[in-house]
Amino acid sequence: MDGTLSTADGPERSLLAPRNVVIVGASERSAWSAGSFANFERLGFEGKVHLVNRNGGVVHGQAAHQSCADIGEPVDLALLLVGAEAVPDALRDIAAAGIRSAVVLAAGLGESGETGQARQEEIVQLARELGVTCVGPNCLGFLNLVDKVPAWSGRMAELTVGGMAVVSQSGATAHTIAAFASQQDIGVSHVVSTGNESMVDTTAMAAILVEDERVRSIAMFMESIRDAAAFRALAHRAAELEKPIVVLKIGSSALAAEIAQSHTGAMVGDDNLADAAFRQLGVIRVSSLEQLVITAGLLSRTGRLNAGGLGVVSMSGGACDLVADRAEACGVSLPVLAEATTDRLAGFLAAFGTSRNPPDVTGAASARPELFRDAVTALADDPAIGVVAAIHVHPTEERGAVMKERLRIHAPAFTHPDVPVILLDQTIATMDPATVRHLDELGIPLAMTGLDHVVDAVGHAMRWSAWLGEARLPPDRVVTALDLAGADRIWNEAESLALLAEHGVPVVPHAHVSTADEAADAASRLGFPVAVKVVSRDIVHKSDVGGVVLGRESAADVRRAFTDVQAAVDCVQGATSEGALISPMRAGGVELIVGVVRDDLWGLALAVGFGGVLVHVIEDSVVRVLPVTQADVHDMLAELRGSVLLDGVRGSKPVDRDALVEAILQLAQLAERLGDSLESIEVNPLRASGSTIEALDASIIWSS
Amino acid sequence: MDGTLSTADGPERSLLAPRNVVIVGASERSAWSAGSFANFERLGFEGKVHLVNRNGGVVHGQAAHQSCADIGEPVDLALLLVGAEAVPDALRDIAAAGIRSAVVLAAGLGESGETGQARQEEIVQLARELGVTCVGPNCLGFLNLVDKVPAWSGRMAELTVGGMAVVSQSGATAHTIAAFASQQDIGVSHVVSTGNESMVDTTAMAAILVEDERVRSIAMFMESIRDAAAFRALAHRAAELEKPIVVLKIGSSALAAEIAQSHTGAMVGDDNLADAAFRQLGVIRVSSLEQLVITAGLLSRTGRLNAGGLGVVSMSGGACDLVADRAEACGVSLPVLAEATTDRLAGFLAAFGTSRNPPDVTGAASARPELFRDAVTALADDPAIGVVAAIHVHPTEERGAVMKERLRIHAPAFTHPDVPVILLDQTIATMDPATVRHLDELGIPLAMTGLDHVVDAVGHAMRWSAWLGEARLPPDRVVTALDLAGADRIWNEAESLALLAEHGVPVVPHAHVSTADEAADAASRLGFPVAVKVVSRDIVHKSDVGGVVLGRESAADVRRAFTDVQAAVDCVQGATSEGALISPMRAGGVELIVGVVRDDLWGLALAVGFGGVLVHVIEDSVVRVLPVTQADVHDMLAELRGSVLLDGVRGSKPVDRDALVEAILQLAQLAERLGDSLESIEVNPLRASGSTIEALDASIIWSS
The missing domain is CATH 3.40.50.261 (Succinyl-CoA synthetase domains)
Structure with a gap:
């Protein structure tokens, strides 16, 4: 442009x-x-x-x-x-x-x-x-x-x-x-x-x-x-x-x-x-x-909608069935009506119809069109209703003369002061010139065709209107760029974890050690059992080359493990060791993978998924472009297919979602501050158990 | 009725x-x-x-x-x-x-x-x-x-x-x-x-x-x-x-x-x-x-289709994009064309268009309608194509005069001897009388509107045609009713497993024992470690009441376990013990839950799902009404979201799907033979590891 x-x-x-x-x-x-x-x-x-x-x-x-x-x-x-x-x-x-x-x-x-x-x-x-x-x-x-x-x-x-x-x-x-x-x-x-x-x-x-x-x-x-x-x-x-x-x-x-x-x-x-x-x-x-x-x-006709669900009126039971299925599929609620509305509907429908939403006005409304009109108005007046779809045949070239008589009686219901009322022809069709002329003469301002498409559109309109109300755009704010020395070379795990910790991302307690004795001391301090991992900016996949030993239970074991993991550098050409990382073993809880990656078009994007079998089997992960709000991250967690895992499946304790969201937000905000210098950050796993959230491992790649 | x-x-x-x-x-x-x-x-x-x-x-x-x-x-x-x-x-x-x-x-x-x-x-x-x-x-x-x-x-x-x-x-x-x-x-x-x-x-x-x-x-x-x-x-x-x-x-x-x-x-x-x-x-x-x-x-016009995918021709690049997205969403393939077809298309399109499916005939076909016609015919002649959608504006009341000239040149392409060719107007619209008359005059037999709906319909028509060809209905066959003595009371696990084994469902080796010594002997014979489970028709959830002990490594341990699990009957009022079941422990492999349950409308239905976290987290299971064919059960396994687990995720060996299908089919056929007397059979888990398929536990409930 x-x-x-x-x-x-x-x-x-x-x-x-x-x-x-x-x-x-x-x-x-x-x-x-x-x-x-x-x-x-x-x-x-x-x-x-x-x-x-x-x-x-x-x-x-x-x-x-x-x-x-x-x-x-x-x-x-x-x-x-x-x-x-x-x-x-x-x-x-x-x-x-x-x-x-x-x-x-x-x-x-x-x-x-x-x-x-x-x-x-x-x-x-x-x-x-x-x-x-x-x-x-x-x-x-x-x-x-x-x-x-x-x-x-x-x-x-x-x-x-x-x-x-x-x-x-x-x-x-x-x-x-x-x-x-x-x-x-x-x-x-x-x-x-x-x-x-x-x-x-x-x-x-x-x-x-x-x-x-x-x-x-x-x-x-x-x-x-x-x-x-x-x-x-x-x-x-x-x-x-x-x-x-x-x-x-x-x-x-x-x-x-x-x-x-x-x-x-x-x-x-x-x-x-x-x-x-x-x-x-x-x-x-x-x-x-x-x-x-x-x-x-x-939306060009209604503008932003007031809060509320969809009210539906039809003479056809079949149409009511269809609209109910479609509404559910499109995430549109057909709210339960207020008692006053139900009473009002029952006043004229009780003898033959039902007073739920959608009310069943039945074929009786063919001879008595005021039943249809009054049902539409009753729904539009209900505080739970934001839009009414009045399902009825349009006054077309072919059927106009007949339908017009009936619609003339319905017409006042179509100009409700607060709630758009759509005259909805059930299947999608071209609105011929006669239809348009008749509707104009009748003073019916909003007529559409195609139940499926219109219910879907109503769902979009409702969500968009709600979104406007929630002000879901991240507030304009100054992101202080973080200019790091060394953000041009590869960082090792110890450096990565330290940066995360410094910027509010909770990380597992750990010690970066240079000798077997330091390793044993650190393990005693952190508490057994511990994990011992080689530290080397030259090794990407530590466990593949024997650079990780888990569950060491004693100082002697840790000393041996320190020596063992050092051998990993021999497997990777040109790699040198920078010591080892000692951290306490963790059991239970849920493991997530949280990463920020750079997209060519949208810039930095946050991805959240479950570790373990779910990520392998059903590719269960969710993305957002940065910046993200708290509400966005809550939504991300809710959208994961395995979301119920966070509620504590099989006796494990539920994860504190607020704490988890906070940890992810801190990571996202760190990434934003790093800006152009960042290619990706990955925390894998981010462990969540109750309100304890900890990055167990992390890697950062800088833009080259 | x-x-x-x-x-x-x-x-x-x-x-x-x-x-x-x-x-x-x-x-x-x-x-x-x-x-x-x-x-x-x-x-x-x-x-x-x-x-x-x-x-x-x-x-x-x-x-x-x-x-x-x-x-x-x-x-x-x-x-x-x-x-x-x-x-x-x-x-x-x-x-x-x-x-x-x-x-x-x-x-x-x-x-x-x-x-x-x-x-x-x-x-x-x-x-x-x-x-x-x-x-x-x-x-x-x-x-x-x-x-x-x-x-x-x-x-x-x-x-x-x-x-x-x-x-x-x-x-x-x-x-x-x-x-x-x-x-x-x-x-x-x-x-x-x-x-x-x-x-x-x-x-x-x-x-x-x-x-x-x-x-x-x-x-x-x-x-x-x-x-x-x-x-x-x-x-x-x-x-x-x-x-x-x-x-x-x-x-x-x-x-x-x-x-x-x-x-x-x-x-x-x-x-x-x-x-x-x-x-x-x-x-x-x-x-x-x-x-x-x-x-x-x-389908009322085309009848059963010949095998093949969808060919699409349009002058609009936008329409080609849309049809590609829609086809993928509807499971319709847009096949790669034969080299002969590509050459033929290139013969008249090379200068400005592309010769893939959909070929890009571009706006040039507006001045030279024969390009459009020849592209349609080339696609219809391709052996990989079963239906052609020729996307073009219809000769409507409003646009008829202009479109008719062009369509008159296209017309011969719409009567291909083997392949239905649909004149497809991109958005859904009422076909006015002028359109119908013009199409009739032009001799275009099959005109439809709405790209989305038509591609979806083509997908259904193709799958139905293929289904007819595959004869997927189970062959008519005599099911010999199995009239079991005792199929009116509750069966214990030993009886259930025995019935399964007798009817070709592979079950884990096991011994039903009455004393601690018998238990120890059986364990030695079956091989340590073993599981020891109480047998009692009065206890539904054995593990909840301490009726299951796993991983016993020695004869002494098994004797102790036998005594321990007997205590479970004390936890359930009126329960009496019928001994214990000894079976070898199994490790690795994939665990499924396979059940046959009675539905009020459809009768017996087969359900297959994964055990473990997947069933809890994503309700990953698939159902079919009995009888089922081998192909049905293969489809069921393929439809499981976690289906890739069967291919050996994270180093485990792939499951022999044929063997697994066979075991499930045997269970389904047993259920069919049991007919009205059966309320449900559940095998949980059915363990699959390579070609070893074994029911580890089973329960049968009879109709009351």
């Missing part, structure tokens, strides 16, 4: 909201040109659309200039339809005319092999020199629907205007997302494609959009994240403004990662870590286009 | 395909009556529709009879619109007129409390006496679209006629399913609702439908299975006819189970076991209405 986009009054204003534009490479023979030009008229663009064609003449019924310089008045944006080879000249032309923003459509650049990449780099270099910001290349441009600017080179579906912005690397996918949104009567503010992202990526575009007050939510399709710091800043700003960012990021499969790399040249990165980072940043991640649109679309 | 439906020529013929019908309770004042009557004309019913109203007169413009007896000619089916209280008289009336089948709509019976249940039982009793088979009560009836019979009491959407039958307990859900199918241009043969299932349940209806050659697949919505044997027979028959049964069964959440029970009075049962049973029976289980329709709809 280019630095030129960093100020709020910079070129991005004209980039996404130009007052006038020029199409460079306009030509009667090009379908792209005709399509692009027609879009301006179709959308009702209020500015001027200039055309440039090398040969001049009349194009699309309008006189074309031979160059931008010929236009003779200021232009905000150029839409470059020219081929890759003609881009440099076009850039010089627009720069000469004072145009500072361009959408570059040309393909055959960064996405197609080394030659293309080299040509793209030349273009970027030139653009920077000329002070021009390019979107693309290899993109379809953008549609700014709220300002009626279609800087878009393809065909354009009929789109509904509203509060959801769409940002996508892929132009075709951007259009698919927007078209699907319109099919669901979800209004779109912008449709932005970034293509090869040579200067502006999806994060940068979203950062512009989030500041626009007409944008209520952002739906992003991403193949890769290029700049974690920029993405983090975007997420922080979005949280501040209480605008949700919903992301469909591909790359959970190896094949998708490979395909994506071949288009964009960017790595998709570690998917688990992306998952964790999104969650920590309050970014909602979904896994299909439908979920992307329905989740971002719902 | 009633026995009267068991023959192919019985009343069910007229039940779902009556030549003529009578509406009992026809009335101008009833919307149900008007709707039902109108449906017959709307669907073009070819038989007579008689009307009965107590008061006679003219109803819906036709003379009504005062009773069925007055009709004066044979009638196949009665549609009873009368209220619950009038059902008995109506049944007597239709029986007197010789009518043997009735659809009963009345609500307020089995689904509404004890009074209603009692009334329903009286009605069923009466119907049996009268020889009338009732569908319902509390149902909407059925639509037989292929024979144009709408015995359906509600409003009816415009439905497309085709090969997918819909069966559902819930009438509203049946209609929702069928309407969604039509929105997806999936043709429906029948829509059947069974309501309270007083005499005919969804299984019985599906059993009728599966025999109809016009039915190509069955989509079932089930709240409960009432008769496992009948369901099993249905599944066997469907497999024989190679017709898929796709089931959406609710009850994965406790709330849904509770709601369902309140409608239907039937328990939803153990969901994990239902999952296992469906899988063993080749029944496809899905979890949403959309998946139900798209999966059953796809």
Whole structure:
């Protein structure tokens, strides 16, 4: 991403909201040109659309200039339809005319092999020199629907205007997302494609959009994240403004990662870590286009939700069954209703239905629609309810006339002052124009289709709203960098443990000794039995070369062990001994592996897992990007599949989770302070027994 | 379910395909009556529709009879619109007129409390006496679209006629399913609702439908299975006819189970076991209405698939990414193409695209549609490909004119002789009439919407097709019942182990001894160290009361241990000792828990899990309904999360899986032979070390 986009009054204003534009490479023979030009008229663009064609003449019924310089008045944006080879000249032309923003459509650049990449780099270099910001290349441009600017080179579906912005690397996918949104009567503010992202990526575009007050939510399709710091800043700003960012990021499969790399040249990165980072940043991640649109679309209408679960009303018992299963699968609660609500429901349902959530209004509500309406209102009034899904057929082209009578009676229930009420058609379907018109006439503001997708979206919306309330972003704070002498070479276990201990990570009592006698003395002081381990910065896996002897019970045994472990250095070429480490043996408790490692994209990341059979058998570990909060670490422990081990399985005493979290946090904070000099810290094992938490072994690797 | 439906020529013929019908309770004042009557004309019913109203007169413009007896000619089916209280008289009336089948709509019976249940039982009793088979009560009836019979009491959407039958307990859900199918241009043969299932349940209806050659697949919505044997027979028959049964069964959440029970009075049962049973029976289980329709709809068009993975063609890189992620999530392989195919693709794509699966045809295929067509055909010709998804916008009302030109060039690729080629619109949408008409004109036979749902459906279709090929149903075989003397009281460990050993389950060498001397002799013979356990049928948890002593190293120790363990009987009131069991200690290996337990619905079920920390921590166990095949047990072992433990983690030797499977199969077969007399067998642990498999302890509980 280019630095030129960093100020709020910079070129991005004209980039996404130009007052006038020029199409460079306009030509009667090009379908792209005709399509692009027609879009301006179709959308009702209020500015001027200039055309440039090398040969001049009349194009699309309008006189074309031979160059931008010929236009003779200021232009905000150029839409470059020219081929890759003609881009440099076009850039010089627009720069000469004072145009500072361009959408570059040309393909055959960064996405197609080394030659293309080299040509793209030349273009970027030139653009920077000329002070021009390019979107693309290899993109379809953008549609700014709220300002009626279609800087878009393809065909354009009929789109509904509203509060959801769409940002996508892929132009075709951007259009698919927007078209699907319109099919669901979800209004779109912008449709932005970034293509090869040579200067502006999806994060940068979203950062512009989030500041626009007409944008209520952002739906992003991403193949890769290029700049974690920029993405983090975007997420922080979005949280501040209480605008949700919903992301469909591909790359959970190896094949998708490979395909994506071949288009964009960017790595998709570690998917688990992306998952964790999104969650920590309050970014909602979904896994299909439908979920992307329905989740971002719902939130663009409701904004942040009040606390509470889902209330459901349906005439169909089958629908109630389905919603219950789906809600559980999506982590959405269907709360037990207050007694007052149950009484209120029983007042009109007792004779035939039930008064739980979901209440069973039965087919009786077909003849008496007020039953349905009153059940919806009763639920919406319940303090435990944050959203109501009123499951009912929509007034479609086919069924509109019949359904409208009934819905006219229901309608007042759909405008509750505190709780969004969704008129939910059970299966996902295109909302035809008749449906939209009827709903508008009925004054029903929020209608959606697809029980599964909507319940899932409600779950995301509830979690996001709760996250905002909990202020789960780590507070801004100054991390004092820790500049260590010697943090450029390999550290031995004794040095590593000492650093941990110095910075508040509890470590097992130990002594670093140089002779067999010192070893025996230390063992007597620490208490038998003890472990004796060779200390040598040259040996990575001490036990593999006989460098560890456990359970020594007497001074004599310890002396022998000291000598024995020294032999380990003979097994590793060039290794020298730095003595031995003596520490008391520990029994019982739970062993964890806690590490901080450097990720190329996200920086330092914390991983926590169980040692022993669980890590080998079920790869039971959880990650987070640093910095982490106390609550994050508590969540990590809770997410481990073997989490119940901490509660004391088979008679062992429960682990003090607060103490364990504190120890892990200290380690994480030490890692943060070490910053760039750190490659990884691993504590293996970190032993937890009751409230005794101890690092039994540790290793630190410094960045080279 | 009633026995009267068991023959192919019985009343069910007229039940779902009556030549003529009578509406009992026809009335101008009833919307149900008007709707039902109108449906017959709307669907073009070819038989007579008689009307009965107590008061006679003219109803819906036709003379009504005062009773069925007055009709004066044979009638196949009665549609009873009368209220619950009038059902008995109506049944007597239709029986007197010789009518043997009735659809009963009345609500307020089995689904509404004890009074209603009692009334329903009286009605069923009466119907049996009268020889009338009732569908319902509390149902909407059925639509037989292929024979144009709408015995359906509600409003009816415009439905497309085709090969997918819909069966559902819930009438509203049946209609929702069928309407969604039509929105997806999936043709429906029948829509059947069974309501309270007083005499005919969804299984019985599906059993009728599966025999109809016009039915190509069955989509079932089930709240409960009432008769496992009948369901099993249905599944066997469907497999024989190679017709898929796709089931959406609710009850994965406790709330849904509770709601369902309140409608239907039937328990939803153990969901994990239902999952296992469906899988063993080749029944496809899905979890949403959309998946139900798209999966059953796809298979109604394609039938059983040839072996092979999924080939994908798209102009959008984003779509290729998405399909790759989704395919992996659904267990669908995107196979590597044969070299010949890659060469063929490279022949026309090399300049700009890639030749993997999915090939990247890029936007170039927009101007040159033959690239897309040829890529589709190349993939369909590849021997590794079983289905091709050609991702492309459909020729909709809005985009039809433009898309049609391109699709006309693509069209020949969509009728491949061996491989179904799906024209797949990326997001799920209603296929409007223009789309259906255009596709028909273009000769494109298989068009669907929604990448996620279709890839998921393709996965189900592939697995089902493979399952048919593997003949995974256990062969029909005679199970010789084992009638054991004493199988009515509690057995002790010695008796249990002896029975297992006698029937081919490997057990640890052991001796059942009565005195301390015998114990010492046995220990010497078996080899030290040994375990000494009290034998007493009165003690369930021997170790809790000091009845187990492990690791005795000498004859003297064993003598002492014999005496020690006898004291256990003093801890359990009324317990008497039956001596002790001596067996050699075992070390290393993997410990499993293998049990057969009785389920109320499915009968005996086999459960396999790991002992030790895994069972406590992650509830790692897998179930199957008996009988099981060798392949089933292999699958069970593979499905255990800790499955890699069997491969020898941390230096232990790998377990001989064949030997382990054989031991488990022997146990399962013994359980089958014990049949009704068995409540449960548990082997805990079953120790596996290399090819040594041994039951170390066992308990059998007999049915009381």
